[in-house]
Amino acid sequence: MSAAGDRPLIATASQTSGPFWHLIDVPAWADLLRGDGPNAGMEGERIILLGRITDGDGVPCSDMMVELWQADPGGKYDGAFHGFGRCATDANGEYRFTTLKPGPVRAAGNAFQAPHATLTLFARGLLSQLVTRLYFAGEALNEQDPVLNTVPAARRGTLIARPEGPGTWRLDIRLQGEGETVFLEV
Amino acid sequence: MSYAPIAPGSQPPLDAPAYGSTHRRHPKQAPIRIAPTLTELAAPRMTEALYPSSANLAKGPGWEAQGERIIVAGRVLDEAGRPLRGAMVEVWQANAAGRYNHERDQHDAPLDPNFKGEGRVFTDAEGWYRYTTIRPGAYPWRNHHNAWRPVHIHYSLFGQGFAQRLITQMYFPGDPLLPLDPIFNCVPDEAARNRLIARFDLDITQPDYALGYRFDIVLRGRQATPMENPA
Ligand SMILES: [Fe+3]
Numbered sequence: 001m002s003a004a005g006d007r008p009l010i011a012t013a014s015q016t017s018g019p020f021w022h023l024i025d026v027p028a029w030a031d032l033l034r035g036d037g038p039n040a041g042m043e044g045e046r047i048i049l050l051g052r053i054t055d056g057d058g059v060p061c062s063d064m065m066v067e068l069w070q071a072d073p074g075g076k077y078d079g080a081f082h083g084f085g086r087c088a089t090d091a092n093g094e095y096r097f098t099t100l101k102p103g104p105v106r107a108a109g110n111a112f113q114a115p116h117a118t119l120t121l122f123a124r125g126l127l128s129q130l131v132t133r134l135y136f137a138g139e140a141l142n143e144q145d146p147v148l149n150t151v152p153a154a155r156r157g158t159l160i161a162r163p164e165g166p167g168t169w170r171l172d173i174r175l176q177g178e179g180e181t182v183f184l185e186v
Numbered sequence: 187m188s189y190a191p192i193a194p195g196s197q198p199p200l201d202a203p204a205y206g207s208t209h210r211r212h213p214k215q216a217p218i219r220i221a222p223t224l225t226e227l228a229a230p231r232m233t234e235a236l237y238p239s240s241a242n243l244a245k246g247p248g249w250e251a252q253g254e255r256i257i258v259a260g261r262v263l264d265e266a267g268r269p270l271r272g273a274m275v276e277v278w279q280a281n282a283a284g285r286y287n288h289e290r291d292q293h294d295a296p297l298d299p300n301f302k303g304e305g306r307v308f309t310d311a312e313g314w315y316r317y318t319t320i321r322p323g324a325y326p327w328r329n330h331h332n333a334w335r336p337v338h339i340h341y342s343l344f345g346q347g348f349a350q351r352l353i354t355q356m357y358f359p360g361d362p363l364l365p366l367d368p369i370f371n372c373v374p375d376e377a378a379r380n381r382l383i384a385r386f387d388l389d390i391t392q393p394d395y396a397l398g399y400r401f402d403i404v405l406r407g408r409q410a411t412p413m414e415n416p417a
Contacts, residue, residue: 007407010381011192011196011265012352012381012403013197015355020290021340021342021353023303024276024278024306055210061211069225071225083230105224105225106224107223107224125206127199127372150218175210185220186220186222
């Protein structure tokens with residue numbers, strides 16, 4: 001089928017979430033392991049993912065919605081683990097999720113993607129979402145990851161979280177300018 | 187499996203000079219297009235069991251919001267026209283006076299103690315969603331001199347694939363502020379822009395109760411093309 005034949009309709013235009021999206025914020029969703037949540041009691045390596053989001057002037061973005069999407073510790077998306085979280089950045093522009101470390105996810109052929117989480121950003125001043133990935137420093141699979149290898153080597157580091165204390169990984173995000181984070185288009 | 191590329195002009199640019207907040211927030215580098223992996227083909231399953239619905243923003247036990255009660259309904263479809271079942275739709279909005287129940291909203295308009303301004307519904311097997319609310323008010327913002335946002339309701343949608351995630355805004359027909367609004371007008375294609383405007387619908391309207399508005403939403407569709415190796 002042609003592209004036009006596949007597509008009698010065109011996707012609705014995105015619009016900014018604006019500064020007041022917190023009306024739909026549920027702070028508990030930032031903790032994927034919350035006691036009354038879908039993943040309570042699930043086994044795996046408990047980690048914290050955090051980082052600061054700054055704009056083109058280096059100013060912290062304190063009004064952002066950040067969403068997390070990731071596989072389970074076995075690298076699966078079969079629904080047993082609810083790999084979704086949402087959080088608001090704080091006054092310092094920091095996001096913070098508590099979750100289980102994702103495992104390697106199957107790629108084309110017999111290959112595996114390196115463990116990763118997807119971060120999606122919405123905010124005032126973003127007319128559509130920005131999508132990026134968080135990888136973990138020191139993972140052998142990073143060398144052969146199909147998405148990391150699509151990114152020019154000089155910018156790959158913007159996707160790699162560094163350890164910051166036990167079980168805590170930091171990935172700062174720069175929206176614009178020097179050290180600008182790599183954003184992905186799907 | 188892959189997602190159909192974005193139709194030209196149908197989505198706003200990240201750098202929109204008329205909308206001041208984009209100046210320091212839009213990436214200067216083009217996004218890197220990737221072939222979807224399992225991560226992008228899957229999506230979180232948002233169920234009513236995990237995320238309880240609340241379809242009436244206007245009234246609850248012992249409270250009723252001020253303003254003009256309205257019903258909003260519509261279908262969520264993909265680009266092939268297939269209805270999306272179980273899509274989670276979150277909405278949020280200002281009150282009838284144009285004020286958000288939000289500590290950072292400094293607009294000098296009255297707060298309504300009976301209006302929180304957020305709701306959550308799920309689509310049925312035919313892709314229909316529906317909620318009751320009050321018509322929000324227009325409100326000023328600081329983008330430029332005498333800037334006012336047209337009346338709108340914010341929408342957040344989760345479909346069946348990661349690329350179907352969408353945040354957008356629904357506008358109202360005949361709003362004189364629409365031609366002046368940089369956020370609405372950042373969508374280059376006129377037809378795509380106008381699809382953000384709900385239409386009055388007498389079938390959704392309930393006698394002696396509330397006017398009805400129809401707002402359909404289309405989420406990105408999948409294309410059956412072989413997964414390419416991006417390397
Ligand atoms: Fe708004």
